[in-house]
Amino acid sequence: MTEADLCDTYFALLETHTLREIDLLKYSLRHRTSAFSPGVYAAAAGINFSNETDAYRHWLETGRRQGLEWAPGKDTLLKIILKAKDEAYLIDAWVAHHASIVGFENIVILDCGSVDPVYRQKLAIHARRVLVLPYRQYYDDAHWFHANRDFYDLIARNCRYATVLDADEFLVGRDGAFFSNQLVKPILQRYDLPLHCSTWVYATGGLALENSESSTAWAFDVSVTSLAHGTHAGKAIVRSDVLPDIGYLGHNFGVADAARFATEDSLGRLMLLHVKNLPPAVMQRRFLQHLIAKRLVTPHQGQKPLAEIAALVDKPDVEPLAKLYARTYLELETAPWPRVDDSLVHAALIGDQPPQAIPALSTALDAVDFPARLKLWCRELNLEDDM
Structure with missing residues (x-):
């Protein structure tokens, strides 16, 4: 394998922001990170590689799964x-x-x-x-x-x-x-x-x-x-x-x-x-995200959907966990910042x-x-x- 044939999809995505799409993960993307240190990696692997490309290839195929150090202070553990x-x-x-x-x-x-x-x-x-x-x-x-x-x-x-x-x-x-x-x-x-x-x-x-x-x-x-x-x-x-x-x-x-x-x-x-x-507003946002993800509440910009959430509490066909999210959201509307004494x-x-x-x-x-x-x-x- 020559240097031109090295495929490093993970570092290609990390170092090339335009490639950051889930759909590209299945491809073998040609890349080599300049941060790789052949000397550091050879010492970690306990192998005297004949050249830097062989060291990089071994890191790709074996060393990363082993969590070995590949640059000063860096590893894949x-x-x-x-x-x-x-x-x-x-x-x-x-x-x-x-x-x-x-x-x-x-x-x-x-x-x-x-x-x-x-x-x-x-x-x-x-x-x-x-x-x-x-x-x-x-x-x-x-x-x-x-x-x-x-x-x-x-x-x-x-x-x-x-x-x-x-x-x-x-x-x-x-x-x-x-x-x-x-x-x-x-x-x-x-x-x-x-x-x-x-x-x-x-x-x-x-x-x-x-x-x-x-x-x-x-x-x-x-x-x-x-x-x-x-x-x-x-x-x-x-x-x-x-x-x-x-x-x-x-x-x-x-x-x-x-x-x-x-x-x-x-x-x-x-x-x-x-x-x-966490502040009540932060907790409310978390519970609201759960309800939106379950498609029980319509996303709103700027205005809290209090009536829509309140209606979920008494709906017989709403799952218990979603009702818990709804009740907690409403309780947080008037809750003080939580304290533990x-x-x-x-x-x-x-x-x-x-x-x-x-x-x-x-x-x-x-x-x-x-x-x-x-x-x-x-x-x-x-x-x-x-x-």
Whole structure:
């Protein structure tokens, strides 16, 4: 293979903004990133390549799936995919937090039809460094491998692990009593598991994300009951070679095939900070997006569809989840900014923070019976005979 024959679709999309269309993912696009360092990659692969083209070809065919370092401080260990729509309040903090884990080049944002001009402006700025793709299907469909075969085939060829997050989720690693986003990659490097299950940790107070001078501390719910629930609700970090077999990249046990790859070692090391304390207007917009996506509410410009949403609550043919969205939207119309006065622990974990000891959170996690939770999920999924 000559240099002219090198096809690198992922970096072609990342570095050529005019190519950023889902329909182009299935093609082999000729490209070579100038950021690639043959010397760094050769050292990581432990191979003395005869020339730079051979090194690049090996990186394409083998090294990316292994997560090897390919330039100083850059690797393909983890791709973090964000599915989002109109998340102006969260996007800057989300990108900064996760770029400090994996680098901008390993972040993929699926824009699910955003219309908010403030968010679109922010997204355009982030698109200078991260791969932003328009996603025109229903946004929850983004979790399914076979519904997005071209996309996930490309992702699987270009990383060791992958995960799909929402804008209110921030990935953090744990090492004993210490927590930080800086611990995520060391965990994935040390524990070569097909599936890592992150634990939702509910962040219930603190940060005004748009104000850089505000406190970065959040109040975390460290009750054992909350964390036990969070082990199910967290998002999975899936190794790329088993992604086609699982067929789903979302909540830890969203499908039975995910549980088949889980072991007791899969649980308890990765945390997912789930931000709950958002302004009522932001929360309303989130619930409204759900109702619009379900085609129960007509999109409005500037005016809240209060009457239309109120009518959903009493309609007998509306599903319970949609009614919950509608009721919560209406309650938020007069709700004060949420406050938490009885939080058990405060810590600054969002952003590029050094590892810090949080004994209360560590103690609570140690009290969660992760093996029992795994057995419970397998029993609920009728998988006990397979384990």
